[in-house]
Amino acid sequence: MNFIVSTWAIVVKDVRSELRTRYALNALLMFVVTSVATILFALRDDELSPEILSGMFWVVIFFTAMSGLSRIFVSEEERGTTLTLQLVASPSVVYFGKLLFNSGLTLILSSAVTVLYVVVFPAFVIKSPLIFGFTVFLGSLGFASAATIIAAVIAKANTKGTLYPVLSFPILIPLLMTVMKSTARALDGELFTAALGEFQILVSYLLVMTAGSYLLFDYVWKE
Amino acid sequence: MESGGHSMNRVTITAHDVAKDFNRRQIFRDISFSLSLPSSLAITGKNGAGKSTLSKILAGLIGSTRGSITYTLNDKQVGIEKFKHSIGFVSPYLNLYDEFTALENLQLLSRIRATTQQNEGRMKDLLSLVNLWQRRDDLVGTFSSGMKQRLKYAFALLHNPNVLILDEPTSSLDEEGIEFVQRIVRQQKEEGVLIVATNDKEEAGWCAKEIHVGMPER
Amino acid sequence: MKAVKYLSIILVTFVIIAGIAIPMVPEPQSLFEFPIIPGLEDKARNIFFHVPVAWTSVLGFLVALYYGFKYLRTKNLDYDIQSVSSAGLGMMFCLLATVTGSIWAKFNWGSFWNWDPRETSIFILLLIYGAYFALRSALGSDEARARLSAVYAILAGLTAPFFIFIMPRIVGGLHPGAKGDTSGSTPVAQLHMPPNMRFVFFVSLIGFSLLFIWLLNVRIRAARVEHQLSIKDH
Numbered sequence: 001m002n003f004i005v006s007t008w009a010i011v012v013k014d015v016r017s018e019l020r021t022r023y024a025l026n027a028l029l030m031f032v033v034t035s036v037a038t039i040l041f042a043l044r045d046d047e048l049s050p051e052i053l054s055g056m057f058w059v060v061i062f063f064t065a066m067s068g069l070s071r072i073f074v075s076e077e078e079r080g081t082t083l084t085l086q087l088v089a090s091p092s093v094v095y096f097g098k099l100l101f102n103s104g105l106t107l108i109l110s111s112a113v114t115v116l117y118v119v120v121f122p123a124f125v126i127k128s129p130l131i132f133g134f135t136v137f138l139g140s141l142g143f144a145s146a147a148t149i150i151a152a153v154i155a156k157a158n159t160k161g162t163l164y165p166v167l168s169f170p171i172l173i174p175l176l177m178t179v180m181k182s183t184a185r186a187l188d189g190e191l192f193t194a195a196l197g198e199f200q201i202l203v204s205y206l207l208v209m210t211a212g213s214y215l216l217f218d219y220v221w222k223e
Numbered sequence: 224m225e226s227g228g229h230s231m232n233r234v235t236i237t238a239h240d241v242a243k244d245f246n247r248r249q250i251f252r253d254i255s256f257s258l259s260l261p262s263s264l265a266i267t268g269k270n271g272a273g274k275s276t277l278s279k280i281l282a283g284l285i286g287s288t289r290g291s292i293t294y295t296l297n298d299k300q301v302g303i304e305k306f307k308h309s310i311g312f313v314s315p316y317l318n319l320y321d322e323f324t325a326l327e328n329l330q331l332l333s334r335i336r337a338t339t340q341q342n343e344g345r346m347k348d349l350l351s352l353v354n355l356w357q358r359r360d361d362l363v364g365t366f367s368s369g370m371k372q373r374l375k376y377a378f379a380l381l382h383n384p385n386v387l388i389l390d391e392p393t394s395s396l397d398e399e400g401i402e403f404v405q406r407i408v409r410q411q412k413e414e415g416v417l418i419v420a421t422n423d424k425e426e427a428g429w430c431a432k433e434i435h436v437g438m439p440e441r
Numbered sequence: 442m443k444a445v446k447y448l449s450i451i452l453v454t455f456v457i458i459a460g461i462a463i464p465m466v467p468e469p470q471s472l473f474e475f476p477i478i479p480g481l482e483d484k485a486r487n488i489f490f491h492v493p494v495a496w497t498s499v500l501g502f503l504v505a506l507y508y509g510f511k512y513l514r515t516k517n518l519d520y521d522i523q524s525v526s527s528a529g530l531g532m533m534f535c536l537l538a539t540v541t542g543s544i545w546a547k548f549n550w551g552s553f554w555n556w557d558p559r560e561t562s563i564f565i566l567l568l569i570y571g572a573y574f575a576l577r578s579a580l581g582s583d584e585a586r587a588r589l590s591a592v593y594a595i596l597a598g599l600t601a602p603f604f605i606f607i608m609p610r611i612v613g614g615l616h617p618g619a620k621g622d623t624s625g626s627t628p629v630a631q632l633h634m635p636p637n638m639r640f641v642f643f644v645s646l647i648g649f650s651l652l653f654i655w656l657l658n659v660r661i662r663a664a665r666v667e668h669q670l671s672i673k674d675h
Contacts, residue, residue, distance in 0.1 A: 002337045009334040013320075016331075020322045080318040084378075086284050087312055088336040090304045149596065153589050157579035166575050170568040171596055174603035201607060212599045216592045219513050223285040223585070246583045247518060247672055288516060288584075 006089055010097025011104075014072065018101075023075060028068040028109055035060045036116050048123050050187035054180050057124075060113055061143070062176065065106060066165040069147040072098050073155035082155075086221070095148070095217040099210070102151070103144040110140045127189025131182060135195070138202035139179035145206055146171045149213035152220045175205050233297050234309055234385045234416060235259040236281065241290035243276055250276055251436045254290070260385060263412035263430035266420040272437030274420040275316065278390045281418060282312045308338045311384035313375045315391055321364035325355050325374050328363060333381055349377040352403060368395040376407065386416040392426060405429075446655045452648030459641050460489035472637050480549075487545045488634075489641055493649035495538035495563060500653055501531015502566065505573075506598045509591030521587035522668065524594070525577070526660040530653060532570040539563055558608035565604070569597045 018024060039056055048056075076082045085094060114136065117124045126132045150168045154160050182198035235257060242252035250273040258264055266274050279285045281292060283303035294306040319328045329346050350356040353373035363371065372395050379387065392408070393401050408429050411417045421427055465475045465483060478485050508524035511517075542560065543553045554560065576593055580586040634642060 006335050006337040009331065009337060013331045013335065016327075017320065017322055079321065080316060081320060083279070083284050083314070083317045084319060084332070085335075087282065087307065087310070087317065088332050090307075093335075146596075153576070153593060154579075156585055156589060157576065158581065159579045163575060163579055167572045167593065170565055170572055171600055173565055174600050174607050177607055201603065205603060208599055208602075209596075212596060216595060219588055219592055223588075244584070247668065286516075 003093060006093040007097045007100070010085075010089065010094060011100050014097070014101045017075075024068040024071045024105060025108075028064055028105070029112060031064045031067050032060060032109070032113055032116060035063060036113070036120060040120060048121065050123075050184045051180075053117070053121060053124050054183035054187055057113060057117055057183060058139075058176055058180050061106075061110055062169075062172070063165070064109055064113070065143060065147055066168060068109075069102050069105065069144070070151040070154060070160060070164045072102055072148070073151045074160050077155040091218045091221045092214060094221060095152075095214060098152075099145060099148045099213075102148045103141050106140040106144040106147070107137070110136050124187065126186055128186045128192065128195075130192050131190065131195045132186035134199055135179055135182045135186060135202070138199060138206060139175065142175050142202055142206040142209060143172065145209040145213060146175065149209070149217065149220070152217065156220070171209075175202070178202055178205070232309065232385050233260060233295075234306075235295045236386065236416065237293045237295075238281070239291050239293070241277070241280060241287045241292065243273060243280065244288040245276075249438055251438060252289070254434065254436065256432075256434060258416050258418070260416050261413055263417040263419070263432065265427040265430035265433040266418065266436060267422070267427050267433055268436040270422070274422075274436060275314065275390050277436055278312075278314065278388050278418065278420045279316070282310050282388050283307055284312075308336065308382060309385045311379035311382070311387045313372075313379045313387075313389045313392065315394060317375065319363050319371065319374055319378060322362065324360050324362055325350060325366075325377075326359040328374065329378060329381055332378060336382060338382065345381065346377075349380055353377050354399070354403075369397055369400060372396055373400055373403075376404070380407070384415070386418070387411045388418045388420075390420040392419055392421065393423070442655065442658050445651050445658075449648055449651035449655050452644055453652055456489055456641060456645040456648055460486050460645070463637075463641075469635065469637075475638055476635055484545060484549055487541065488638075489645045491538060491541040491545060492642070493645045494534050494541060495559075496646060497649050497653045498531050498535035498538050498563070498566060500650060501527050501534055501657075502569070502594075502598075504657070505531060506594045509594045512587050512591050516584075518583060518587055519665070521583070521591070522664045523657075523661055524587075524591065526664055527657055528570060528573055528594070530656055530660060532567070532574070534653070535563065535567050535570055539567060561608065562604055573597070 039060070076085060089097075114132075118126070147168055150164065150171065154163045154167060157163055178198050178201045182195045182202075185195050185198070237257040238254050240252075241254040243250045251268075254277065256264065266277055268274050276285070280287050283292070283306065292303075294301055294303065294309075296306060296309065320331070323331060326346065329350075333342075333346075347356060350359055353376050355370060355373055355377065358366070358370070363374065366374065387407075389404075389408075392404050396404065408417060408419070412430070417430065419426055419430055427433055463473055463475055465477045465485075467477055469476050475485075505524045505528035508520045508527065512520040512524060542563065546555060546557075546560070547553045550557075573590055573593055577586050577590050580589060
């Protein structure tokens with residue numbers, strides 16, 4: 001019971017901090033707009049296939065997330081509040097609090113990208129909303145679980161910004177390949193059952209990454 | 224703050240041959256002692272000798288390279304995650320959140336701690352004690368370093384800790400600030416366990432015992 | 442370790458001679474003749490070198506992972522020396538596997554890189570090694586370097602099983618054994634070879650593994666001496 005109360009208190013703290021400082025959210029949304037605009041400049045009049053669109057969709061999410069999701073630990077480390085947090089909460093409470101916050105942020109991010117894509121790309125028609133919804137939801141959660149533990153790792157390093165995508169990318173490849181595939185299925189209008197295999201992979205990725213991070217977080221968090 | 228008083232838990236902290244390395248170099252080794260309540264210990268040593276490191280190890284914030292610390296609560300040995308809630312810690316390495324006000328910092332951190340009920344009365348007492356009650360709704364980011372140091376005391380005492388660890392207790396404090404620290408120290412060493420890491424002879428003199436850290440000169 | 446050293450030299454030398462010198466004929470009669478595989482011809486000889494090197498790069502990662510795990514358990518920095526030495530060797534073999542594979546692909550499939558599942562896997566392994574060393578160079582203390590790079594290696598190891606399931610679903614295979622054989626498009630090879638080729642191949646696997654063990658041992662000893670010296674310098 002205390003565990004849930006504490007974890008939720010961490011989320012509340014981070015949400016209030018975010019609303020007050022706007023460290024991550026503004027930068028993330030501007031990043032989405034600029035990267036989608038860049039793609040539009042490059043591919044103005046081209047007919048884009050579902051494969052390319054679904055790839056581009058996740059490329060934008062990947063790079064945007066890489067510009068903002070590390071804040072959650074980096075800001076604690078930079079301001080010297082890591083020890084304060086360590087003093088009041090156990091490592092697992094901190095991990096799950098931060099994971100919940102990052103999951104929420106990733107869901108907001110991928111929803112924003114979805115809306116933007118539907119508006120600006122005429123070819124981006126979601127023919128199987130169910131596949132698309134499951135893919136974005138499970139994909140965002142899996143994404144956040146890997147991104148959160150890597151954020152905790154790079155917060156301790158000297159060159160945080162450039163290191164984040166370098167470390168995250170190899171870990172995220174299985175997830176990215178899967179979500180790109182099933183997003184393409186959603187744009188092609190395939191039947192829900194066709195994407196079940198991908199959903200299995202996404203669910204197991206989420207579980208494996210979260211369980212692994214939970215077990216390893218003590219070593220990352222405590223010097 | 225007297226109104227809060229200490230919950231009368233019996234606690235002990237025992238260090239068994241604690242050693243810490245940094246970059247393969249020993250900072251200190253063979254630190255052993257046992258503290259039970261009431262008692263007080265000063266950790267002294269040169270700059271870089273590891274006073275702050277040892278105080279962080281005692282607070283369970285970092286691990287030791289060799290040796291161990293054991294904690295008991297009411298005669299039962301407990302892990303650090305349980306014992307944590309009996310520790311108050313003031314340190315230059317431990318900052319509060321700039322984007323929240325003084326009062327919000329105390330509220331949010333005690334909510335994360337989740338062991339005790341939110342006690343607005345105690346927060347008021349403590350903020351008055353450290354002379355910040357008038358400034359309770361100002362962002363900590365606007366505070367001077369002395370005011371931040373005072374707020375750290377309010378945070379450290381918030382949950383009535385049996386063990387109070389002070390690293391450089393009077394840094395950036397004015398005379399008035401030093402006075403209230405001395406009052407806190409006096410009460411703590413009578414009722415609980417007090418550990419002070421300092422360079423200052425006078426501050427070390429507050430404590431009954433003293434331990435010197437650092438490696439011998441080579 | 443002396444025995445490992447000489448045995449690895451002997452076995453690898455044998456593989457180099459046997460793998461290159463044994464002629465390929467349409468219908469092999471004796472032990473000293475390999476069959477011609479249509480479409481591969483002499484290019485098939487690469488299997489004796491490329492595949493064991495690729496295997497060794499995986500071995501290097503597994504050993505690094507194992508010692509990283511042991512470091513986290515014991516906080517003994519000597520395990521980190523063993524872990525990073527293995528990762529360094531693994532990365533070297535990974536580069537060799539990529540280069541030998543890529544040159545072979547140019548002559549056999551027409552381009553240096555085709556994103557076949559196994560090419561993709563070795564590329565990801567290369568990325569992981571690169572990220573591992575980038576992380577290490579960005580960390581300030583020996584203890585943090587050991588701790589966090591071990592954590593990263595374990596995280597990377599956790600994703601490995603996914604590739605085995607995902608690759609065949611996402612990309613079609615080109616590697617020998619892949620056509621019409623679904624198991625061939627996984628990152629793990631399935632081999633159909635005559636007994637004498639298979640013999641040379643397995644000798645090569647063992648030879649390269651022993652070579653790895655010997656090189657690892659040399660590197661570990663060198664790294665230990667280096668650290669002893671750096672402590673004395675202070």
